Amino acid sequence: MAEPNTNPDAAVTSQEEISQEIGTLHEKYRTSLQAGGPEETTARLNFPPYRSSLLRHPTKSLHHTDPEEIELHSPAFGERDVHALESDLTIQHNGEPLGERIIVAGKVIDGDGRPVAGQLIEVWQANAAGRYIHKRDQHPAPIDPNFTGVGRAITGADGSYSFTTIKPAPYPWKNHFNAWRPAHIHFSMFGTDFTQRIITQMYFPGDPLFSLDPIYQSIVDQNARDRLVAQYDHSVSQHEWATGYRWDIVLSGSNRTWTEADQEEH
């Protein structure tokens, strides 16, 4: 592989070159998997086709640590922090935002299948034209005065959540020439242990940009990539109102010793 251009704004590399780099890394992973190597379940910190990762991934290995008391707990969030209406991103202004109204609903569970109840979920996204309300977003697509693109919710007793929003559009970025991100919603979640903290992105089924995107493809395992893609779910759609998508989220395993009392409380 040629020495990658590390300037994040260079936009000189072609999509073809980026796709080739992705292909090479994926091929290597498949070969290792076939030879009995470990299955990867998350994104790689070091993924050169995503140019910004080059200087921002740790090069020394992480230190395996047994969690102390504070790492076995998470901050508490509740009604005081989040109003119920904050889960509807379409009612934050005087008018209706433009675009395709959708509902994204699902459940947050931990690796053992326990619902993650009463915890904070935050989402943010581009509007129906692919534009963020962010001063550094220079994409010449219209801002929607009726859409900010920020939502919050507290998960229900069964770990459930539901957001009403507008389907975001793809947008260009400067990783390489003519680079486009597949449409996505950013998600941030807390678990019962702070070690379960995660920020990720939810995608929409069948996006034609998937194979071209070095961020999505930094997860080298196809099964793992699929876990970020929501499914159309007609039971979530609402009559003459919105189409529905389901996306369930699995946090990592809790390291707490769970008693029956805990289970009931949560």
Place this chain on the structure above:
Amino acid sequence: MKHIPTPAQTVGPFYGYALPFKDGENLIHPSRPGAVRLHGTVTDGDGATIPDALLEIWQPDAEGAIPQETGSLVRDGYTFTGWGRATVDNVGHYTFTTLNPGPTAPGKAPFILLTVFARGLMDRLHTRIYLPEDIQALENDPLLSSLEEPERRTLIAEREADGGLRFDIRLQGEGQTAFLSYPRTPQQVGAAE
């Protein structure tokens, strides 16, 4: 584990209007007794400052108790929730106002848990900010005693003359901060090759 965890993705560059909130970096009001400034700089593998990192801290109170009060997102200036969120400024510098954490059990080394997010960083990184004072507790700490000296040093904050804590974060290269992995969390591949 019964279920395979959902993969992470980078926080990206455009969280600025979504994740920061008013007084997110002030776990207590700077004028309150015991208020301590925790600050430092985030740098990349070239030693250049990172202007778009997002940091979170999570810690016990001054007595070592783990707060379970709600209200982090609507700071009332009195309730210590133990959790805060700060963005770095244009020159990669962050500041929290908080309390010195107490030991969660007698003899334990007090520390603040720090989590780093950034564009270019595909998954969050956890580390610990140890207070420098209790030498005996630091020597007995299982994590610190498992580290070689240059790395061990990256986890111990420097106490400043005004009582503040200085803790710099280096994501890569010379003096890289020691980052942590825990049991039952997805193995982050590609950190070291």
